[in-house]
Amino acid sequence: MSAAVRRNGQKLFFRFSSMPELPEVEAIRRQVQQVVAGGLIEKVRVHRRDVVRDRSARRKGRLSVDHVGQHQVIESVDRRGKQLVVLFSSSGGMIIRLGMSGRITIEEGLNRHPVPPHRHLVWTITPPKSSQKQIKMSFIDPRRFGGVYLFDSVEDCQSRLLTGLGPEATSIRGNRLHDLLGGTRRSLKAALLDQSVLAGIGNIYADEALHRAGLHPARTGDSISRPESTRLAAAIRSTLRVAIEAGGSTLRDHILPDGSSGGFIKNHRVYGRGGFPCLGCQGPLEVLTIAARTTTFCPTCQH
Numbered sequence: 001m002s003a004a005v006r007r008n009g010q011k012l013f014f015r016f017s018s019m020p021e022l023p024e025v026e027a028i029r030r031q032v033q034q035v036v037a038g039g040l041i042e043k044v045r046v047h048r049r050d051v052v053r054d055r056s057a058r059r060k061g062r063l064s065v066d067h068v069g070q071h072q073v074i075e076s077v078d079r080r081g082k083q084l085v086v087l088f089s090s091s092g093g094m095i096i097r098l099g100m101s102g103r104i105t106i107e108e109g110l111n112r113h114p115v116p117p118h119r120h121l122v123w124t125i126t127p128p129k130s131s132q133k134q135i136k137m138s139f140i141d142p143r144r145f146g147g148v149y150l151f152d153s154v155e156d157c158q159s160r161l162l163t164g165l166g167p168e169a170t171s172i173r174g175n176r177l178h179d180l181l182g183g184t185r186r187s188l189k190a191a192l193l194d195q196s197v198l199a200g201i202g203n204i205y206a207d208e209a210l211h212r213a214g215l216h217p218a219r220t221g222d223s224i225s226r227p228e229s230t231r232l233a234a235a236i237r238s239t240l241r242v243a244i245e246a247g248g249s250t251l252r253d254h255i256l257p258d259g260s261s262g263g264f265i266k267n268h269r270v271y272g273r274g275g276f277p278c279l280g281c282q283g284p285l286e287v288l289t290i291a292a293r294t295t296t297f298c299p300t301c302q303h
């Protein structure tokens with residue numbers, strides 16, 4: 001997945017290899033919000049109808065461009081879990097899910113660049129300040145696991161598109177986490193990946209938070225004490241906060257021409273470092289498959 005922003009003729013292009021998680025989506029949200037909030041959508045082009053789920057959740061049939069935002073002012077770009085929530089000033093809006101390979105690009109002015117393939121929707125937006133150039137925001141998703149989901153109102157969005165999502169991982173507290181984990185005999189790793197338990201945690205940050213909290217990923221949820229829950233909640237919050245703040249540098253994990261993964265790994269204590277020394281005890285990190293996902297942890301520091 002990647003995100004590109006062009007500003008003042010300068011092109012910034014970010015790319016990373018794994019599924020976007022909360023910090024990556026939040027970093028994208030901040031850039032998009034900064035550029036498009038308050039802007040008027042002059043025109044929408046839908047190149048692939050089936051990436052858009054209309055208000056009846058259909059991927060087929062007639063789609064009015066007015067429903068995808070044409071003639072609407074963008075009120076805000078928010079985030080819930082790993083989803084972007086674009087609110088129109090009319091109270092309707094759309095959720096953008098990036099899936100495995102989705103990305104959003106924003107380009108200023110006339111688009112003379114080669115049109116990337118898989119550009120499914122393009123919104124032409126006039127920013128609120130007359131001094132700013134018109135921009136084009138595109139949704140690109142080669143594998144099409146992501147999509148654009150339309151809603152009528154905030155209530156419709158909540159009740160239909162955001163149901164079953166647990167509390168935001170960025171603000172989780174120990175007592176709440178203890179309640180959420182206490183009822184499950186699943187592993188901590190599996191519970192953390194479950195979006196109905198906590199919204200926004202994926203494989204990378206589950207491993208990172210468990211290492212910071214000193215908790216073994218295979219421990220069951222109901223074995224966690226209150227002090228351990230408090231430690232884990234603090235580790236989740238701080239891991240995500242640091243990753244969001246480093247958003248630029250994390251996102252700049254472009255795959256280099258030689259196939260290596262740039263500076264991405266240096267931000268992580270465990271993820272992608274199986275066999276390498278633990279930054280806590282210098283012993284080798286181990287890799288297990290837990291909840292069908294590759295899980296890296298320190299057998300000495302995590303109990």
Ligand SMILES: [Zn+2]
Binds near residue numbers: 279298299301
């Ligand atoms: Zn260790």
